Every structure is written in C-alpha cells, then in structure tokens.
Amino acid sequence: MPEIIIESFTLDHTKVQAPYVRLIDTESGEHGDIISNYDVRLCQPNQEEIPTGAMHTLEHLLALYLRPRVPGYIDCSPFGCRTGFHLLCWKEHDPQDIAVALKESLQEIVKTTWEQVPGTKEKECGNYRDHSLFGAQEWAKKILEKGISYDPYERKTV
Numbered sequence: 784m785p786e787i788i789i790e791s792f793t794l795d796h797t798k799v800q801a802p803y804v805r806l807i808d809t810e811s812g813e814h815g816d817i818i819s820n821y822d823v824r825l826c827q828p829n830q831e832e833i834p835t836g837a838m839h840t841l842e843h844l845l846a847l848y849l850r851p852r853v854p855g856y857i858d859c860s861p862f863g864c865r866t867g868f869h870l871l872c873w874k875e876h877d878p879q880d881i882a883v884a885l886k887e888s889l890q891e892i893v894k895t896t897w898e899q900v901p902g903t904k905e906k907e908c909g910n911y912r913d914h915s916l917f918g919a920q921e922w923a924k925k926i927l928e929k930g931i932s933y934d935p936y937e938r939k940t941v
C-alpha cells in the first residue's frame with residue numbers, strides 16, 4: 784500500500800495560535816470543479832477543548848449562520864479532538880473571508896435563543912439531549928475576545 788499522507792496530521796499543532804482559519808487543501812474533480820477544506824480552529828490544541836454539548840450546539844448553529852455567509856458552503860463538521868471544525872465548500876476562498884464569516888456567525892450565536900437553535904428535537908438529531916447553548920455562547924464570546932486570525936502561526940485577526 785502506498786504511504787498515505789494526511790495533511791492535517793503533518794501540521795505542527797504545537798506551533799499554531801488559535802483561534803484561526805487555515806486552508807488545508809483543495810481537491811479538483813474531473814470536470815475542473817474545486818472543493819476546498821478549511822481548518823476552523825476555535826481553541827488551542829492540547830491546551831483546551833470544547834465540551835461535547837457546547838461543540839454540538841455550535842455545530843447546529845454554524846450550519847445555520849455560516850452557510851449563508853460562505854458561497855458554495857457544503858459542510859462544517861467538528862474535529863474529533865474538539866478543538867475546531869472542518870469547513871468544506873465549493874471553490875477556493877480567501878481564509879480572511881472565511882474568518883470574517885465565522886466572526887459574524889459567532890456574533891449571531893451570542894444573541895441566539897434556544898428556540899432558534901435548529902434540529903434539537905429527538906426526531907431531528909442523533910443525540911438531542913447533549914446540547915448546551917450556554918456553553919456554545921460562552922465559547923463564542925471567548926473566541927471573539929481573542930479574535931480570529933487568517934494565519935495559523937501569526938495573529939492577523941479580522
């Protein structure tokens with residue numbers, strides 16, 4: 784079997800300065816369509832991690848708020864390490880534009896009421912008991928205070 788190199792695992796997680804947005808890679812299809820994959824890092828690797836309830840509610844709310852702000856949005860899913868999300872979208876975008884879209888989404892999250900969180904019923908979610916809007920909002924405030932950088936190594940915040 785050929786050696787498989789997964790870009791995300793070649794990143795030196797001790798060198799980055801979260802919160803940041805980073806383009807991981809792009810993939811092109813046989814018709815020339817491009818899909819891009821971003822590292823949306825919300826907290827510092829190996830120093831902090833977002834609890835599952837808060838992460839889960841952030842996931843539902845990013846689906847609501849990030850989607851209309853990122854042209855060609857496909858999906859935004861949590862990392863298993865709970866320090867951030869993968870954002871997938873059609874075409875390649877400037878990480879600075881993604882950082883601005885994330886900032887605006889977090890500002891919306893801070894103002895959101897429980898009734899506005901999508902997909903929180905048993906019928907709509909795989910673990911509807913494990914949500915924390917309080918936690919999502921506390922983390923959103925913390926991330927906004929630190930500022931979102933469009934460079935993973937140097938603080939260039941939007």
Ligand SMILES: [Zn+2]
Nearest residue numbers: 839908909910
């Ligand atoms: Zn869910």
